[in-house]
Amino acid sequence: MKALLVNYEYCTGCHSCEVACRNELGLAAGEFGIKITEVGPYKYTEDLGLENNWEWVYVPVLTKACNLCEDRSKLGKLPSCVQACQAWCLYYGEAEDLVKKFDGKTRWSLFSK
Ligand code: SF4
Ligand code: SF4
Numbered sequence: 566m567k568a569l570l571v572n573y574e575y576c577t578g579c580h581s582c583e584v585a586c587r588n589e590l591g592l593a594a595g596e597f598g599i600k601i602t603e604v605g606p607y608k609y610t611e612d613l614g615l616e617n618n619w620e621w622v623y624v625p626v627l628t629k630a631c632n633l634c635e636d637r638s639k640l641g642k643l644p645s646c647v648q649a650c651q652a653w654c655l656y657y658g659e660a661e662d663l664v665k666k667f668d669g670k671t672r673w674s675l676f677s678k
Contacts, residue, residue, distance in 0.1 A: 566677055567633055568660035569644065571625050574671035575654045578603065578623035585649035589637070590630060598631040599646050625655070627676040633657070 578601055586598035605621035612618075625646075634644035634657075642648075647655040656663055660677055667673055 566660045567638065567658070568663055568675055568677040569627060569631075569633060569647070570656040570658075570663040570666060571674045571676070572654040572656075572666075572671055573622055573624045573674060575652050576601070576623040576625060577652050579651070581649040581651065582625060582646035582655060585645040586631070589634060589645040590632075592630065596630065597628050600626050600628055602626055622672070624674070631676075631678070633678060 580601055582599050583597055583601060586592070587594075587596070590598050592598065602624045603622075604624060605619070607620055609615070609618045609620065634642075634646075637644060638657075644655075644657050647657045656666065660675060663675060
């Protein structure tokens, strides 16, 4: 099963993936195939034993418009969003291969259809 893996620990919130996807799918302004959400900034009041008590991440979320770039995939090309991400936090491939990237140190999310 094809999937898209996100290491959102390193997402800078640059929105390049959103723009690349909108161009790929021909979406109107305000429509998204991938959308950057933001969590934080805030500091945890309880001592959670974390190295850094601040939470502030950008989390790319795939919407129902995403078709995992099926046309590009048939041509052996990477999805547009993956190609556009300069921070190397988007990966495309077989779900069973992608989960091997989980390192137990950074935060990941896996999307499929
Ligand atoms: S895989 Fe393709 S359709 Fe899906 S979010 Fe990325 S660019 Fe958009
Ligand atoms: S292009 Fe990469 S770094 Fe930029 S918002 Fe998208 S996922 Fe995050």
